[in-house]
Amino acid sequence: MTPRARLEAAIAAAAAADAAAAGAARRALDGKTKPRGSLGRLEELACRIAGIRASAAPGRLEPAVVVAAADHGVAVEGVSAYPQEVTAQMLGTFAGGGAAVCVLARQAGARLIVVDVGVREPIDHPAVLDRRIRAGTANIAREPAMTRGEAEEALAAGIELADGLVDDGVGVIALGEMGIANTTAASALTAVLLDADPAAVCGRGTGIDDQRLSHKIAVVRRALGRTPVDPTDPVGAIAAVGGLEIAALAGVTLGAGARRTPVLVDGFITAAAALAATRLCPSCGDALIAAHRSPEPGHGAILAALGLEPLLDLRLRLGEGTGATLALPLIAAALAVLSEMATFDEAGVTDAGA
Amino acid sequence: MTPRARLEAAIAAAAAADAAAAGAARRALDGKTKPRGSLGRLEELACRIAGIRASAAPGRLEPAVVVAAADHGVAVEGVSAYPQEVTAQMLGTFAGGGAAVCVLARQAGARLIVVDVGVREPIDHPAVLDRRIRAGTANIAREPAMTRGEAEEALAAGIELADGLVDDGVGVIALGEMGIANTTAASALTAVLLDADPAAVCGRGTGIDDQRLSHKIAVVRRALGRTPVDPTDPVGAIAAVGGLEIAALAGVTLGAGARRTPVLVDGFITAAAALAATRLCPSCGDALIAAHRSPEPGHGAILAALGLEPLLDLRLRLGEGTGATLALPLIAAALAVLSEMATFDEAGVTDAGA
Numbered sequence: 163m164t165p166r167a168r169l170e171a172a173i174a175a176a177a178a179a180d181a182a183a184a185g186a187a188r189r190a191l192d193g194k195t196k197p198r199g200s201l202g203r204l205e206e207l208a209c210r211i212a213g214i215r216a217s218a219a220p221g222r223l224e225p226a227v228v229v230a231a232a233d234h235g236v237a238v239e240g241v242s243a244y245p246q247e248v249t250a251q252m253l254g255t256f257a258g259g260g261a262a263v264c265v266l267a268r269q270a271g272a273r274l275i276v277v278d279v280g281v282r283e284p285i286d287h288p289a290v291l292d293r294r295i296r297a298g299t300a301n302i303a304r305e306p307a308m309t310r311g312e313a314e315e316a317l318a319a320g321i322e323l324a325d326g327l328v329d330d331g332v333g334v335i336a337l338g339e340m341g342i343a344n345t346t347a348a349s350a351l352t353a354v355l356l357d358a359d360p361a362a363v364c365g366r367g368t369g370i371d372d373q374r375l376s377h378k379i380a381v382v383r384r385a386l387g388r389t390p391v392d393p394t395d396p397v398g399a400i401a402a403v404g405g406l407e408i409a410a411l412a413g414v415t416l417g418a419g420a421r422r423t424p425v426l427v428d429g430f431i432t433a434a435a436a437l438a439a440t441r442l443c444p445s446c447g448d449a450l451i452a453a454h455r456s457p458e459p460g461h462g463a464i465l466a467a468l469g470l471e472p473l474l475d476l477r478l479r480l481g482e483g484t485g486a487t488l489a490l491p492l493i494a495a496a497l498a499v500l501s502e503m504a505t506f507d508e509a510g511v512t513d514a515g516a
Numbered sequence: 517m518t519p520r521a522r523l524e525a526a527i528a529a530a531a532a533a534d535a536a537a538a539g540a541a542r543r544a545l546d547g548k549t550k551p552r553g554s555l556g557r558l559e560e561l562a563c564r565i566a567g568i569r570a571s572a573a574p575g576r577l578e579p580a581v582v583v584a585a586a587d588h589g590v591a592v593e594g595v596s597a598y599p600q601e602v603t604a605q606m607l608g609t610f611a612g613g614g615a616a617v618c619v620l621a622r623q624a625g626a627r628l629i630v631v632d633v634g635v636r637e638p639i640d641h642p643a644v645l646d647r648r649i650r651a652g653t654a655n656i657a658r659e660p661a662m663t664r665g666e667a668e669e670a671l672a673a674g675i676e677l678a679d680g681l682v683d684d685g686v687g688v689i690a691l692g693e694m695g696i697a698n699t700t701a702a703s704a705l706t707a708v709l710l711d712a713d714p715a716a717v718c719g720r721g722t723g724i725d726d727q728r729l730s731h732k733i734a735v736v737r738r739a740l741g742r743t744p745v746d747p748t749d750p751v752g753a754i755a756a757v758g759g760l761e762i763a764a765l766a767g768v769t770l771g772a773g774a775r776r777t778p779v780l781v782d783g784f785i786t787a788a789a790a791l792a793a794t795r796l797c798p799s800c801g802d803a804l805i806a807a808h809r810s811p812e813p814g815h816g817a818i819l820a821a822l823g824l825e826p827l828l829d830l831r832l833r834l835g836e837g838t839g840a841t842l843a844l845p846l847i848a849a850a851l852a853v854l855s856e857m858a859t860f861d862e863a864g865v866t867d868a869g870a
Contacts, residue, residue, distance in 0.1 A: 195609050196616055197597070197722040201838065202831030242868065243551065251865040255549050258860025262550055268847070269852050368551040473830070476846075477556030484555065491623070491845035492830075498623050504614025511605040512598065 165311070165318035169397075169413075172321045172443070175420035179213030179448035186218030187500055194503040195511045203473065207451070207496040214424045214449050215333075220497055221282030223333030223424070225272035225490045226481050228323065228414050229256060229263055230339050232280040232406035233298030234315035235307070236385070237343035241378045243369050246298075249342045250281050256340070256482075257287040263338050263482040270490040272336065277323060279316055283343075293319040295406050302350060302385040302403045313401040313409050317442075320413020321420075328421040334493055335418050335425050336453070337432035338483015339407045345458065346378055348434035350385045350403035352460045354393050355437055356467055360386065365430070367478060375516040404438070411435035412442070419446025424493070428486035429456035429478070433464040442469060449491070454485025456477055519665070519672035523751075523767075526675045526797070527774035529774035533567030533802040540572030541854055544816040548857040549865045557827065561805070561850040568803050569687075569780045574683070574851055577687030579626035579844045581837050582677065582768050583610060583617055584693050584759035586634040587638040587652030589661070590739070595732045597723050600652075603696045604637045610694070610836075611641040617692050617836040626690065631677060634672055634760035635695075648671040649760050656704060657755045667755040667763050671796075674767020675774075682775040688847055689779050690807070691786035692837015693761045699812065700732055702788035704739045704757035706814045708747050709791055710821055714740065717814030719784070722833060738782050750795040758792070765789035766796070773800025778847070782840035783810035784834070787818040794822060805847070808832055808839025 163171070187209045192198050197203060211220050220367040231253050237246040238312075255261040256276040263284045277291040278284060282298045299307035308316075324335060341347075345367040352363045360382040361365045366375055391402045400409045412435040418425045419439070427436050427450055440447040452470035455461070457479055465472065506513040517526070543564045546552050553559060565574050585607050591600040610630040611614040613622075621628040632638060636652045649670045653661035662670075695701075699721040706717045714736035720729055745756045750829040754763045766789040770841060772779045773793070781790045781804055794801040807822035809815070811833055819826065827843045860867040 194616070195606065195614065200722060200834040201616060202833065204830055204832070204842075209560065246870055248866055251863065255675065255858055256862040256863060258863065260549065260856070260863055262548070262555060262853060265856045266849055267851045268856075269849050311527050351535065368554060368556055379538055474828070476827070478554065478558065479549050479556065480554040488558075488846065490850060492842065495620055495623050495842060498619045499616060502614070502619045502622075504609055504612065509605065509609040509612065509614055511609060512602055 168318040168321050169314060172420040174418040176443045176445045177422060178445040180216035181213065181469050183216050184209045184213035187212035190218060190500060193505040195506055195509045201499060204496045204499055208500040211424055211497065213467065215422050219501060221501060222497060224331050225270060225334045225336065226327050226332040227263060227267045227272050227277060227336040227338055227487050228275045229483050230277050230279050230407035230410040232341045232479050233282040234341055234343040234347050234405055235299045235301035236303055236346050236381060238301055239303050239381045239382055241346045242343045242367060244342050246282065246342045249340055250283050250285055251292060252340050252496045253278060253281055253285050262480055262484050263481060265486055266484055268488040270487050272487060272490055279410040282300040284404060299405055302347060303381050306402050307404050308401050310401045313397050316406050316409030317413040318325050320410035321417035323479060324414045324417025328423050334424060335414060335423060336483050336486035336490060337411050337414060337425060337428050338486060339409050339411060339431045339481055341405060344405050344431050345383060347403060347405040347408060347489040348431045349460050350382045351399055351408065351434050351438065351462060353382060353386060354399045355441055356463055357393055358463055363457035364461055365460060396438045400438055408435045412438040415439035416443055416446055419443065419449040424451055426451050426453045426486040426489055428453055428483045430458035430461040431481060433461050437468065439462045453489035522672040523668060524723045526774040530797045530799045531776060532799040534570035536568065537570050537572050538563045538567035541811045543568035544572060544854060547859040549860055549863045555853060558850045558853055562854040565778055565851060566672060569776050572856060575855060576851060578685050579624060579688050579690065580629060580681050580686040581617060581621045581626050581690040581692055581841050582629045583837050584631050584633050584761035584764040588695055588697035588759055589637040589653045589655035589760040590657055590702050590735060592655055592701050593657050593735045595700045595735055596697045596721060598696050600636065600696050603694055604635050604639055606694050607632060607635055607639050607644060615836060616834055616838050617841055620838055620841040622641045624841055626841060626844055628734040633673065633764040653759055656701060657735050660756050660795050661758050662755050664751060667751050670760050670763035671767040675771035678768045678771025682777050687777060689768060689777060689835050690840035690844060691765050691768060691779060691782050693765060693785045693835055694841060695759055695761050698759050698785050699763060699779035700735060701757060701759040702785045703814050704736045705753055705762065705788050705792065706818060707736060708745045708753045708757060709795055710817055711747055712817055713856040717817055719812035719814060750792045751763035754792055762789045766792040768796055770800055773797065774804040778805055779803050780805050780840040780843055782807055782837045783835050784812035784815040785835060787815050791818045791822065807843035
């Protein structure tokens with residue numbers, strides 16, 4: 163299958179949330195031994211997942227964390243607090259199991275899939291999946307990040323990855339990423355897709371100062387000013403100003419959506435990927451669950467556009483999928499409440515009603 | 517040991533957080549492969565627990581959830597949406613494993629201890645610990661909830677329970693409660709201890725309407741107006757307007773604090789208990805971790821007084837310890853980050869510094 167055919171197939175397969183299943187889950191929760199709605203967002207989460215799965219009783223979902231890594235040519239503009247070689251170094255740390263997301267994935271009982279979509283210097287490690295499209299993007303301040311064909315390849319790689327995980331029994335996918343300077347690419351892509359001013363969607367990433375933030379905004383302006391980018395063409399926008407890992411994660415989102423598999427969105431980068439996916443296929447937005455509120459202003463703009471409210475706000479600003487992974491126990495808890503709690507009838511408890 | 521002697525021993529044994537251990541944990545986290553502080557509240561949590569445990573490497577902590585149940589005479593005033601017999605019915609559901617907190621404790625891998633401190637009609641079940649002081653409190657709108665001696669007995673029962681759990685290997689205790697009308701008692705106790713107006717600390721509990729809320733405030737005013745309650749005498753305040761499960765949970769907090777064991781505070785009722793414990797022994801406040809933000813206004817007032825910020829805000833309004841139990845995976849995650857993450861040196865990753 164060509165990358166474009168895979169993309170079109172995923173979009174065609176995507177299904178909106180099943181309102182009947184969500185409604186049945188709601189009724190089941192209303193019969194449990196608790197005041198109605200008193201488990202708040204846990205109940206909403208259970209209903210949302212029931213809708214995504216098209217099942218009033220989704221049971222336990224096997225979790226996976228997908229961390230996509232790639233380099234960004236725009237790093238040469240000095241937009242990040244870290245040098246570009248950190249991407250490959252961190253890929254090694256992911257492979258070795260010592261990175262934050264590795265620790266948190268183990269805690270959550272989730273398998274961790276680390277995929278290299280285009281780190282500048284590849285590392286050879288059995289724990290890193292090689293889905294390299296090219297050795298990092300070009301510098302978006304001067305030229306397109308990648309070709310349209312490469313964007314399609316990266317999207318297709320993500321779709322195929324999600325598809326394989328679902329075939330292998332995975333029922334919920336948490337998104338993660340690594341790529342020095344990728345908040346700059348995510349800011350540019352978000353500015354295009356939301357028609358927002360760069361200043362409104364650029365933040366401090368992993369910790370840049372005021373001066374570097376002004377510079378970052380100027381760099382994004384340059385990227386957007388090079389040539390007109392059509393906001394109604396998400397693949398074109400990714401090719402123009404996006405990132406390889408962002409494209410792959412948009413693909414994972416599309417692939418998961420096509421298989422009725424909930425997707426946990428982490429911070430800003432993964433949200434930009436999810437946003438691009440919903441622009442390619444609006445109904446896959448139904449599969450999204452926002453895990454953690456990022457301090458990045460662009461993240462807030464995307465959440466508002468997608469109508470999502472994060473489950474957690476722990477002031478994380480690391481990325482990697484750490485926020486999404488930390489929300490996995492909440493998914494498990496919500497589904498356990500739906501499947502395991504006693505009803506008023508079973509328990510012989512007096513129900514005060516709504 | 518008399519109840520009073522046990523209370524005095526716990527207060528004498530309480531130790532403040534160990535700043536050196538917390539500082540050592542901070543330095544260890546700063547050396548991990550991530551921008552400093554980028555795991556936000558997870559890092560703060562790890563440092564706080566290091567301080568409580570007086571250990572820079574607390575390791576994994578075995579979790580327990582203690583749900584204390586009791587009845588409240590003030591229920592006859594019609595302050596709750598539920599009839600009083602629901603307390604005993606829910607105790608049965610806790611024992612049977614079908615209540616929300618049972619499901620969530622299983623999810624979190626925590627043992628669940630259900631203790632009857634004074635439900636009106638006792639239930640005979642091996643899964644319910646009998647620490648009954650009396651068959652529910654008296655109606656605080658008309659008379660003291662209990663005698664001073666009974667308050668001391670309930671406090672001592674909680675201390676003994678915490679002590680036994682720690683002896684048995686438990687390293688973190690989540691507080692939970694059940695007791696129809698117990699938000700009324702918690703409101704009255706909070707109003708006394710914080711010198712607050714009843715209207716500022718009364719809320720909708722598990723879901724009463726405006727009219728019943730006004731009535732509840734009036735009932736609390738009557739309880740406080742019966743006879744002067746000395747806010748500097750927490751045991752006297754508990755006896756005057758508190759609850760048996762509130763007293764027992766204050767005891768659990770004191771007992772845990774005396775053993776350097778972190779205590780996860782759930783919603784309003786458990787926060788009122790924790791507040792009373794800190795008034796008996798200020799240093800045990802160091803052992804407190806706020807798990808979930810309750811919509812009850814009195815909860816916000818207590819958090820502000822204790823300087824605590826909850827980890828979660830999932831719009832839960834059930835109690836039982838559900839919020840505290842949902843935060844247990846965050847505790848485990850924070851400690852795993854501290855013990856398992858690679859350092860920059862180990863991983864060969866370039867550190868950009870602070």
